[in-house]
Amino acid sequence: MWPRIRALVIKEFLALLRDKVARMTMIVPPLLQLVIFGYAATFNIRDIPYAVYDQDGGAASHELLARFEGSSFFRRKAVLTAERQIAPVIDDKRVLLVIHIGPQFSRDLLAHRPARIQVIIDGRNSNTAALAGNYVNEVVQGFDTEWAATHGWQAPPAQLVVRSWFNPDLLSRWFIVPGIIGLLTLVVTLLATGLSVARERESGTFDQLLVTPLGSAEILLGKSVPGFVIGLMEATVILVAAVFWFDVPFTGSLVALYLGLVVFLLSGIGIGLMISSMSVTQQQGALGVFLFMVPAVILSGFATPIANMPLAVQYLTYLDPLRYFLVILRGTFLQGDGAGVLGSQYAGLAALALASMTLAAWLFRHRMS
Amino acid sequence: MATAALVFKDVEKRFAAGGGRITEALKGLSVEIAAGVITGLLGPDGAGKTTLMRLAAGLLLPDRGQISVFGHDATSEARASSGSIGYMPQRFGLYEDLTVRENLELYADLQGLAGDARSARYDELLVMTALGPFGTRRAGALSGGMKQKLGLACVLLSTPRLLLLDEPTVGVDPISRRELWIIIERLAREGVTVLMSTAYLDEAERCQDLVMLNEGRLLGQAGPESFRAPLVGRSYLVRAADGGRRRLQQQLAHRTGVIDAQLQASEVRVILSEGATPQPGPGETWEQAVPRVEDAFVALLQGGRTRVKREAAAAGPASGPVRLPPGVVIMARDLRRSFGTFEAVKGVSFDVSTGEVFGLLGANGAGKTTAFRMLCGLLLPTAGKLSVAGADMYHAGASARQRIGYVSQRFVLYGNLSVAQNLQFFAGVYGLGRAALDARLRWAEEEFDLGPYRSVNASALSVGYKQRLALACALLHEPQILFLDEPTSGVDPLARREFWERINALAHDGVTVMVTTHFMEEAEYCDRLVLMSQGEVLASGTPPEIRRLAQTPERPDPTMEDAFIVLIAEHEQSIRRAS
Amino acid sequence: MNRMRLRGLIRKEFLQIMRDPSAIAIAVVLPFVLLLLFGYGVSLNARRVPLALVAPHSPQAQELLGGFDHSPYFVPRRYATMAAATHALVRRRVQGIVWLRSDFGRHVLARGNAGIGVFVNGVDANNAGLLEAYIRGVWLGWLSRQAQAQGSALSVPVTVEQRIWFNAALRSRNYLVPGLIAIVMTLIGALLTAQVVSREWERGTMEALMATPVSMADILLSKLIPYFVLGMAGMALSVAMAVWLFTVPLRGTLLVLFSASGLFLLVALGMGLLISTVAKNQFISATIAIVTTFLPAFILSGFIFDLNSMPWPVRLLTHIVAARYFVAILQTVFGAGDLWPVVLANAAALCVMAAFFLGLTWRLSRKRLD
16 A cells, blocks of 8 residues: 555655646745735834824923824824815825814913813724724823823822733734744645646546556545645744744744644645545636635634624634634744643644545545546 | 649748757648648658648748748738638637537637628538537537537638648548548539648548658658559458468568558458568468558658567566456446436447457447446446456455556646656556566566656657557556557557557457547457447447448448448438337 | 627627636625625624633722723623633633732722733734723723712823724724725636636637637637626625625715726736736646735735835835725725725726736737747
């Protein structure tokens, strides 16, 4: 049995990687995308473009605005002189927000009366708007604390002392880059396996394969190996890049991560082979890969939390291997997790791997004719 | 020259063959095709026939030289002249999901046929091609012959002055082939210049002019008469007293002075080399025959070809295959298979004994391949029983499949793997040990002359070499039963001869061979065969038995093709009577 | 170009579409299913976040915690000790902890500026940031209640009055759904056309077509027009779903929306045709289609990750992602209205890209076999 499988595995590798263009399309884009997406995919906003409409012009307003000027989160793009100028700068997306300080601002503050400022935020991207609002609040809170202390205001009865664990500066890169490992590994695995049976069906070599003594389990095993090896290697490269290039701390157990990677690859391969066994032409195979990959990525919790989804959709995500692997990745990277904590994630992945492999073998046998 | 329809002057065409290699398809070809006649384009695989056609149609540009069509430079005015050229590629691109009528309408639009001329032309073409009753049928559901006729009709919509046909009759049953020829000859009478390439050399006899290419060069151009002339006195029909024509053919093939020895009906056709005289052996009667174009073709080309290494093939591998005991090896009883409502195989039964060469004959769509796939375990029969070496291949385990070798249609191999990698793969999956593997790989490279092509990608091989490689891969594990599905389709006459010599040698060694083919004359190489049409067996028996079915006083010695046509006609009548 | 030839080819293309319904499925069923799934599934609005509360039983502490009980954002869970709460946080049972020390009440009464410990799981940084803001909101509410109870004004010098334009409720669906339309249409465009040219080559129909007097422009147009019509049908369906199913307000006009969609579809189809024309085999064409369409549209279009937050080299790179322009137009036309400066600038970019892809396809597809 082993010499047969060995020959098959060699053949699968050659078929996948012997053509230079095919080799390039399998290997280069994932690495390129790691670099680009690693930088691009961030929820942290910097250099928020804003405009100032200051009707007060007093010392207090100058002091407050100086804090915005000094913050790395904000960049002033315009100074407005009339209320009607506000709408155009926001509409055209020249600025994300406008700080409007009313004429009574300094007078109120000096008279020990609470003052108000108005912040107009472009809500078209609600997440950015919410974050920008938070940053404005932070700057103003800093001003308040200092003003209260220097001008004899009474301190509030209680203060918030906020710490965030595992990611003290709330860098979304620490969240996204480990996710990219899972994302790209899934894409590579699906590409390596999703078209492999259909390609042989189309070229006719599939019949040739079936009349050899190879059993269908052996054929599927042979087809799994290249996807597994390529996926493992690319995941490792991306892992190294995540730690040493993007400086994402790796605090957990490498064994726990690789255990997860292996089960994740198996479930990805199982799904790829399932798609492949179902499709008669490569076009159908490609369509199948697309149809699985797109929801698998969007609903995995990669960018938007699963907890925010309606319950029905949340149940659906249990069929998504990426969902489990993202938890393993983020757990081992940031939370210092070992294999023990991640038991339920492994179980979910293993169940998916087993189910998809079994189904792939069944489909493979039943779609032979 | 006013009468030349197509002129090639010193034309060169090169292609990148991958890996930095360059194939020269045409090497300074100069040829003139006369207007108003049917010219046949002959040559072995890779001679440059298709390249010539595509250049003439303006689909390729020559690297050097001039091409003119009716006096216009085809390279610079490709667009202008393309209206006067009709071109039917080897695999004519019918839209299979469109109906016959819709295909015609599309091509009428493309050729700018005006509305009122259109319907008259449709009717004319549908009558000519006898496709009238099938106007609303999807093109994909037509038989091979009907598809070719529809393709031809699409090309003929705007009556081209020059008609280029690239192997229009390949895979078409003999009846459809005759009908296609009637159409072509009628067009020629109407003044259309026809240039057609063909693998059937009997068709060359019907052309007025023949152009023979070899390796991108012109080997000769003349009418069939002049082609045959040098062969007068060199073609013989030989008959042995004891009637063992297969043995006789093998003896004759290796006699000095004999270029070619082929089975032809009940005799062996022998071609002598120039200057040789017949040397009849004991019990042989030699009779001079009228030379054919095929004789001339073989005589012209045989010199440059490597002969099969008979000794190696006959001696076989060192160990020799483990022979199956004599008796029935393959058995089929009332085998049926339907696809939806369409019944592809309608109750087929036969037995094949150890060491027999057994043929399944019929045109494309006769159900040969479906029957074949069921035998190999690739397809589950809808009904009926079958066994191969005592097992049902569909459910059999690895050891049963270890006994069979399989060459599928179109010689499918892993195109982006090299020759050596393909061989190694198949040796590996058949579980050959290291020592056996090396020995068999060496055997394959020697026996099939694949050594020089070791590192060439399988997809870059010529059809002839693909066939060799496919056969080599199927033989590596020394199977007891060999399944060959259309192993000679698209292969030139010389490679076909070589192939059958190998099969003979294998059968001699006790390998049971099951083969499908649509070349009627190849039936002669089978010990027994069944003739199929539309899923049904028309006749079964030895070749002489089947030929005898068509024997009439006017036709004392019918060919297999005659038999086929007679049997089809009888079959259709019986259907008509029944309904 | 010749009207009769073009008409013939287009009719053929439509007949093929009707016979093989997979194209209709891709154009109409696919956007429906994907949009349904994603429209509900993709949201950045955290609701009912599990939050651990560790606090003494003093009335002051309970008064503060009551704010969490009444907030729609939290599902508070009480823990007796900080150790138990920490364990829950590590095990991902809660997203954050609010910790009031046992002397909290005393400090508050004494105006001793009591500390409120807040710990959030920062793994999902974005979510953690939002969580922090929600907690801050509860705290501010408590502060003003405290101030009112003591009869004094709020003890904070400056308060911020936020006015969010276009989307006052900060409903993430309002900007995610229009972005999803762009992503889904990117997929549809590529899937529809990525194989229609290579298919003709593989089936041998291209060689037969080329031997007729048709021009390459005829062939390309005959591919473009039917799939454009199909794509627009998918687009119309998507817009209808966005407006009626997901109740995303459409502030701009349909005319602008559909003109921009048509333009974008031209780019997407042009890209598909280009891949189909250039790729040698289906494996490579499928790989290129998967790699160059979905992930860039997902990550580099501004659909979810803000373009302004990206470093400048990446931001420069996003200019070659067509979805970027379409997302900007869609988010503006849906969220704000026909703001011409935004619409025109992005439409101009789409025009350039459409011209580029279609022109390149046209140049690369010569009427020759070699």
